[in-house]
Amino acid sequence: MNRRRFLKWSGLGLVAATLGGLGMRQAQAGNRYYSGPVSDHFDGTTFFNPGGEEPRGFTDLLRWQFGGGKIEWPRPAQAADVVTTKPEPRVEGSRLVVTMVGHATLLIQTAGLNILTDPVWSERASPVTFAGPKRANPPGVTFDDLPPIDLVLVTHNHYDHLDIETLKRLVSRDNPAIVTPLGNDTIILGDIPNAAIRVMDWGDTFDFGRGMIVHCEPCHHWSARGMGDRRMALWAAFVLETPGGKIYHIGDTGYNNGTHYRQVKAKHGDIRLAIMPIGAYEPRWFMKAQHQNPQEAIDGFLLSSARYGIGHHFGTFQLTNEGIDDPPKALKVAMERAALTSAQFRGLRPGEQFDVPLAEPA
Template sequence: MNRRSFLKWSGFSLVAATLGGLGLREAHAGNRYYSGPISDHFDGKVFFNPGGEEPRGLSDLLRWQFGGGKMEWPKPVTAADVVTTKPEPRVEGSRLVVTMVGHATLLIQTAGLNILTDPVWSERASPVPFAGPKRNNPPGVAFDDLPKIDIVIVTHNHYDHLDVATLNKIVRAHNPQIITPLGNDTIIRAENPFSRTAVMDWGDRLDLEGGFVVHCEPCHHWSARGMGDRRMALWAAFVIETPGGKIYHIGDTGYAEGKHYREVREKHGDIRLAIMPIGAYEPRWFMKAQHQNPEEAISGFRSSGAAFGIGHHFGTFQLTNEGIDDPPKALGVAMSAAGIGADRFKGLRPGQQFEVPRAGA
């Protein structure tokens, strides 16, 4: 293999690891992260999407990576070219303010509680610090400008969502309650054995102080951090009950005919805010089962019955084929077709904030 081929192979391998491994079958019979009873989404060895579609294998991965069609992103911008925000220390009462840090990292503030989702401040979403998908923009909130973090939600173990280096810093600086699905606690505790980590299965409920409740709910995705651990840790969405209304947060999901959106509406009723991914969706033949596109996101938003929405998972790490501005452009088209105004659903850029109105306001 010549140098150019090696670099291309190395690059796609790291992107594949970011998205969750190389599409290979498990290398051994055991599960390195979780041991528990068989359920409707765990077969005793690995987790799965009931009635859903499994991620594609190595041959399809190679077809995608060497098939061309990847749009060129602009060169990374510097901090001077990016809006940065210093959030309020606390947001009280029924006010709800969400600040975009970048990709799937958002700061949610309401009723005196500060919640951080899938925190990644590292330069790369990768298993190694010297290669792999690199940030196209600095975080919209400097790490030292974070308010005191009370809760961290980690939705699954892909490198663009579970960043151990960032979690280490957050644990040292804030000692928050970390909430994550089954098996991911093993990864987190391996680096932070004394972290306050609560682990949840789909359907579980966690009651917190101040009238907050966290529900762990299904989404259609998968997990892995390399070769040999595919689907050994669970992925999930979360519904957060707050004194000012419910927040539905999804880190990553395929649309799966919208069934999870309908189910969450049936179970949880009125939702004030839905936060969902709108990026990393091309080529469609490869990504459809794991990443919804903006049109599907808007369809899911409508099915959930949420009053307001935020789109994330675009513009920071180039993981797939679409251009850097394709997701927000496609989002605008989908919103217009669905008759949803710009005041109801926002694709936030790093540093941007959305003060969410009360439902019905």
């Protein structure tokens, strides 16, 4: 049986597609999503992390999948983890409120704007509805309780970040602006041709209006939706420049010696809030290049000199080996080592909110 058929019928093909085509190092005749000039992170066919590490290939995927060590998550999640919140319709002025929906989906409210990151209300983070990583808890905000959305940030195309069905619902209801890195516009428009999309490259700036400017910044990750589109669409972080200060949002990233954290500090200076992933990091030998762990997240937070931080990307979809409560436990240890308190950095559970102060904690 050839490798492609083995993946398809063994179930590993679903794992590979869900996590972004981990299983294939295929020859690529051309880029199906993007055509543009060569740059320091695009070779004419695929995107890459300058000076960084590529994701691992098929052999390592098998080693991970058959290597054991995966901790089973409770289903349903513990009651303490399940909270449903109805956000305010709008948050005005310099006040900043962030509500965790689940995984990498957060509602950011400030300056009268409602912003969603990597929205996923689907039951599974998967290319199919009958299999793949399933929610361990419901969204912390029901879709019907979601206020009108003005802007959606889609950081990259992995299924736990780019969910076409949720985007269809948002476009049909609110028709928000969707900001996403190069190539992801092709994926979205293929299913939602009337979506209002602004596509950005690293270093690009977009004046959204109403006092907000969006900056597209590097992070250390990769992309794919299946077996044949590895790194054909770009991944990115964003800095939102708002009347109440700058918000640094990262959907997924490897730590990569803190390179992008140093870069964002040098470029943007004072950052009021940094939102960064802290989960999906075990086994470390396989995940290190693409997913930072809680200690690395805290190290990056300190390098960025952000005043406040939020940890996300844990406790909703089991993508890797660690237990459901391992990321917040490891985060607590990392924060204690750095002498940080929960007033400065919080790992938000679904339904939890953070009303971010303007001033430094006392």
